[in-house]
Amino acid sequence: MSYQNLPELDNANAAVQTMGVDLQMVSAIAGSDLVHSHTWYANMAGHIASLLHGIPHVLSAHSLEPLRPWKAEQLGGGYAVSSWVEKTAYEGAAAIIAVSDGMRKDILRSYPDVDPAKVKVIHNGIDVAAWQRDEKDDVVRSLGIDPDRPSVVWVGRVTRQKGVPYLLKAAASLPPEVQLVLCAGAADTPALGAEVNELIEGLKAQRDGVIVIERMLPRAELIQVLSHATVFACPSIYEPLGIVNLEAMACGAAVVASATGGIPEVVAHGETGLLVPLEQVSDGTGTPLDPEKFVADFAAAMIEVVNDPARARAMGEKGRQRATDLFSWESIVEQTLDVYQSVLPQ
Incomplete structure (x- = not known):
């Protein structure tokens, strides 16, 4: 399902527009066993859905707002909003998937209240069948x-x-x-x-x-x-x-x-x-x-x-x-399913 910015927020800061999209997602998640979000753009949808529907929230960490301070140039005060969204979601998540060990260390340094046991490393991958050498010129x-x-x-x-x-x-x-x-x-x-x-x-x-x-x-x-x-x-x-x-x-x-x-x-x-x-x-x-x-x-x-x-x-x-x-997707899928199983009721 595709969601658009709320017309009422057309003139709002970009971070506020993003939160408007997140709120639209929450009701559609009802009936799910688990919600998985990627980056702060969707983290608030995952966090609120977890609270509202009583389901675990897993998030994948591709970047961290505290380590991208130049975003204040783009978002102005919206950067403080995106930072708050990310911090709240990370501290409330059932599990966090870091795309590298370096990212895991950054998470624990940036958010010391996050339990290290819930931060798992699963590298991102690519479709190696699609990305192949092309000798033509x-x-x-x-x-x-x-x-x-x-x-x-x-x-x-x-x-x-x-x-x-x-x-x-x-x-x-x-x-x-x-x-x-x-x-x-x-x-x-x-x-x-x-x-x-x-x-x-x-x-x-x-x-x-x-x-x-x-x-x-x-x-x-x-x-x-x-x-x-x-x-x-x-x-x-x-x-x-x-x-x-x-x-x-x-x-x-x-x-x-x-x-x-x-x-x-x-x-x-x-x-x-x-x-x-x-x-x-x-x-x-x-x-x-x-x-x-x-x-x-x-x-x-x-x-x-x-x-x-x-x-x-x-x-x-x-x-x-x-x-x-x-870095093939096959191994990454198996590791991700293991994380899901670890947070679902047994």
């Missing part, structure tokens, strides 16, 4: 990518947590023959969009092969882009798991990523790619303690892989195998 050529040149590819929303400015600064050091391909969604704020655009224009003034794709590519097209990547770059400063790394690995791309959050549980350093150390301030922003060092280290890691195409291809093959062995 019709799509990449149509996007302006030269399949005969090495490329570094980044995919994601332009948000603070994705670390795009650090990648753009690091890309200035890439060998001249290397293309930088940015599959970029809309920026979270005009200020961030302006910052990123300025860096892109500066990079284009220094080198060719900077390709910006400002639309969400259909899966088939994205798969071909990832399949032709020499390196998939993930410079995130906050990433509970990093499912985009799994998608790149399944397509046979070597991954260079920041060693933060759940990323080290996905990318095997030296085998499926390289992890770049990242020391961060402890104020919740994820900002590198030494941004210039992080940029230099990220550049060095990308250069190390793009300069050795045979190694990059071998890393990509191992990445495909790792995605298949450890």
Whole structure:
């Protein structure tokens, strides 16, 4: 069933509009044995349904509001609302599924009143049958990518947590023959969009092969882009798991990523790619303690892989195998059912 924002809340803060949608969901959950919500957007629906209908609430944790303080730029006071929703739901949930061990630690640090026994780790997964290497080059050529040149590819929303400015600064050091391909969604704020655009224009003034794709590519097209990547770059400063790394690995791309959050549980350093150390301030922003060092280290890691195409291809093959062995949906379904059984009346 699809729910829309309540017309009465059309002019309300986005967080309040979300709560209006949540309240519409509650009655429809009557008669269920269990309710499972994902992220704060649906957490309040799950929490109220649990109270109203007397059923256990399981929630999956993909991100945490206390570790995304930049959202105040988007939501204003709504960020305080979303934070309250999340805290209330986490403390009242029967079980919490963390998408990585790193995420589990973040939950317990952010919400010390949560019982550690109810926080279970189940990694997110991907459909490895759908995400497979595509050697054809019709799509990449149509996007302006030269399949005969090495490329570094980044995919994601332009948000603070994705670390795009650090990648753009690091890309200035890439060998001249290397293309930088940015599959970029809309920026979270005009200020961030302006910052990123300025860096892109500066990079284009220094080198060719900077390709910006400002639309969400259909899966088939994205798969071909990832399949032709020499390196998939993930410079995130906050990433509970990093499912985009799994998608790149399944397509046979070597991954260079920041060693933060759940990323080290996905990318095997030296085998499926390289992890770049990242020391961060402890104020919740994820900002590198030494941004210039992080940029230099990220550049060095990308250069190390793009300069050795045979190694990059071998890393990509191992990445495909790792995605298949450890992150398929079959095992994730079984683990999730176990969590359900643990909170249902026996």
